[in-house]
Every structure is written in C-alpha cells, then in structure tokens.
Amino acid sequence: MTRADARLGILLMLAATFVFAMQDGISRHLAGEYNVLMVVMIRYWFFAAFVIAVATRKAGGWRAAAYTSQPVLQVVRGLVLILEICVMIAAFVVLGLIESHAIFASYPLIIAALSGPILGERVGPWRWVAIAVGFVGILIILQPGVAVFSPAALIPLTSALLFALYGLLTRYAARRDSTATSFFWTGTVGAVAITLAGVWFWEPMTGPDWGWMALLCITGALGHWLLIKCYEVSEASAVQPFAYFQLVFASALAIVVFDERIASNVAIGAAIVVGAGLFTIYRERMSQRRLSS
Template sequence: MTQQNNQLGIMLMILTTFIFAMQDGLSRHLAGNYSVFMVVMIRYWFFAAFVIAIAVRKAGGVRAAAATQHPFLQSFRGLLLAFEICVMVTGFVLLGLVESHAVFVAYPLLVAALSGPILGETVGWRRWLAIGTGFVGVLIILKPGMGVFSPYALIPLLASLMFALYGLLTRYVARFDSSATSFFWTGVTGAVAMTAIGVWFWEPMSLPDWGWMIALCFTGAAGHYTLIKVYEVAEASAVQPFAYLQLVFASLVGIFVFGESIEANVAIGAAIVLAAGLFTFWRAHLAQKRASLL
C-alpha cells in the first residue's frame, strides 16, 4: 500500500466522519419530532435498497451476497446494529450530540476489553491499563454519585456496548464471510426488523421534514459508500485513528445548530477516553505487526 493511497484514505475517512456527523444531526432533529422507530425504519429502507443495489452489480448478484456460513450470527449482527442506532438516536434527543458522542467514543475500549473472551485474542497489561484509564474518563463524563448525574447518560454507554459487540461479531464472521456478505445482511436484516416495529409508530410527517428525511437517507448511503472506499484504498491502521473526528464534528453540530454546550467534565473525560482509545489501537497495531513477522 503506498503512502499516497493512505493519504487518500485519510481524506476519505475525514469526509466519512463529517457525513456521519451530519447524519447524527439530522437524526436528532427528526427523532425530536417523530418516533425514533419510524425515523430509523425509513432510514433502513433506503439502506437496504442501497446494499441490494450494490449486490446486484457484483458477480453472482444477490444470491452470492446473501450466501453465508453463519446466517444466525449475521442476522443477530444486523439486529444489534439496528437497535444500537435506535438507542443512540434516543440519546441524541435526551442528552444532545456532545455528551452522547463523548460517552459513545468509549466503544473501542469495550472492543479491546471483550476481544479476549469473544475472539480469543490476548490483551496485554498495557492495553488493560489503557482500558481502565479510559473508563475513568467515562466516569468523569457521567459524574456518578453527584447530584447532577442523569440516568439518561447511560443510554449512549449502552449504545457503545452494543456497537462494540457488533464490531467484534463483524470481525468474527469475517473469518468465514466476505465484507460484501456482512454488508448485505446488515442492511436487509435491519430493514426487516425495523419495519416490523416501525410501522406501528407511523405518523404524518411535514413536507419540510420529508426533505430532511431524504437528506438523512442520502447521508447514510454516502457515509457507508465512502467508508467502503476508505478500506479499499488504505490500510486500516493508517485511517482508523481519524474515525475519532466524528466526536469533533458531531460536537460542532450540537453546539452551533442545537445550541448545546460542552461542560468541563465532558471535555476532560472525552480527552482521556480519546487518548486511551488511541493508545489501545496503537498497541493492537504493534501486536498485529509482530504476529505478521512470525
């Protein structure tokens, strides 16, 4: 992989995080006025159409994309991501973008902590120390035991745990299925599940909000498309740290669009979590490099 390709991948990752931050802002606006289940359902209709359109263009078509050795795990992954999105969007409405993302950014630490029992990977003491430090940062954000603590702050933490589990299961099924297959099952399973729930929460939407809904659907498809391109042109180790920029972009949307503010404890805690996450990623990258040399 050339440095030029990695530079392109970094630029695409920055664009991807920006698109996803815009998507989060749109989700917060719509879910503040309509049912979260309905908003996510419509978003998944577009997502499913997107992944099916991609599958049709590939060799073997939909049949090849749907072929999997682990249909139960692939279905569970799709359900997990769909419900994680519902939980996270609920957090956007109740807490705002800034605090929700400050807590959610802990998911790489949860991935590292759970990679041992789920994937059988070895986690050294340095990474365990980073994981513990990161969760100190989360506690600083949440401020448990203090009068201002809100139980709503646990919502993005639950979303973070769900997304970490989704990421670990994605890594596990990647041992058997292609990324195209996992992508297909993610979109289709999520659409089926959200339709089964969301139709019961249907309510009329104003014409301007339908415009925002269409924008939400397009940003979702665009974000997934650019993310696919990121990993096609660059090494994961070069681009993954830049995924944290979604916290920055989403916070800016929260501040300038929704009038949110950044409390001192949130800024300090998020900085600790970010530093711990980057260190954890760096140690995992070193371990992977050593294993490849053996």
C-alpha cells in the same frame, strides 16, 4: 500500501465522519419531532436498497453476497446494530450530540476489553492499562455519585456496548464471510426487523421534514460508500484513529445548530477516552505487525 493510498484513505475517513456527523444532527432533529422507530425505519429502507444495489454490482450478484454458512450469526449482527442505532438516536434527543458522542467514544475500549473472552484474542498489559484509563474518563463524564448525575447518560453507554458487541460479532463473522456478505446481511436484516417494529408508529410528516428525511437517507448511503472506499484503498489500522473526528464534527454541529455547550467534565473525560482509544488502536496495530513479520 503507498503513502498516496494512506493519504487518500485518511481523507475518505474524514469525509465519512463528517457525513455521519451531519446524519446524526438530522436524526436528532427528526427524532425530536417523530417516533425514533419510524425515523430509523425509513432510513433503513433506503439503506437496504443501497446495500442490494451494491451487491448486484459485485461478481455473482446479490445471491453471491447473500450466501453464508453462518446465517444465525449474521441475523444477530443485523439485529444488534439496528438496536444500537435506535438507542443512540434516543440518546441524541435526551442528552444531545456532544455528551452522547463523548460517551459513545468508549466503544473501541469495550471492544478491546471483550476481544479476549469473546474472540480469544490476547490483550496485553498496556492495552488493559489503556482500557482502565479510558473508563476513568467515562466516569468523569458520567459523574456518578454527584447530585447532577443523570441516569439518561447510561443511554449512550448502552449504545457503545451494543456497537462494541456488533464490532466483535463482525470480526467473528469475517473469519468465514466476506465483507460484502456481512454488509448485505446488515442492511437487509436491519430493514426487515425495524419495519416489523416501526410500522406501528407511523406518523404524518410535514413537507420540510420529508426533505430532511431524504437528506438523512442520502447521507446514510454516502457515508457508507465513503467508508467502503476508504477501506478499499487503505488499511483499517491506518485510518481508524481518524474515526474519532466524528466526535469533533458532531460537537461543532451541536454548538452551532443546537446551541449545546461543552461541560468541563465532558471535555476532560472525552479527551481521556479518545487518548486511551488511540493508544489501544496503536497497540493493536503493533501487535498485528509483529504477527505478520
């Protein structure tokens, strides 16, 4: 990988995180006015169409992308992700963008903690230290045992757990399936599942909100396209640390548009969580280099 590839990959990752942050803001607005399942359902219809369009342009078309020897695993992956998205959007409405993203930032630490028992990967002592430190940060954000603790703060933590499980299942699926295959199953399974649930909660939308819904669909497809391009030109380990900028962009949007405020415990806890997550990514990258050398 050249230096130019690394720079382009970083720029694409930053662009993707910015688009995803804008998507989160739109999701918060729409889910505050309409049922979460309906909002996610319409978004997933567009996402599934995007996934199928991408698959048809690959060698062998959508049939090649759909072929898998582990369909049950792929279906479970798709179901876990759609559940995670619904839970996270609910967290945006209940808690706001800042606190939800601060807690959700713990998912790389959860992946690192569970990669041993689930994937059989070795987690070294330094990564265990980083995991422990990161969860101290989560406790600082949650403030358990004090009068102001809100059980609603467990909603984004549940989302982080689900997304970590999705990430681990994706790693497991990658041992036998291509990225194109996993991407295809993610979009199509999610669209079918959320339609079966969301169609019962259909509500009429205003004209302006249909505009926001269209923008939500476009940002969803654009964000995934940027992410795909990012991983095509650069190594995942080189650009993954920059995914944390979604927390920065979402927080800025929350302050400017939704008049949210950053509590001191959230700022301190988020800094600890992000720092521990970056260290975990660094140690994983070093481990991969030792294995490949």
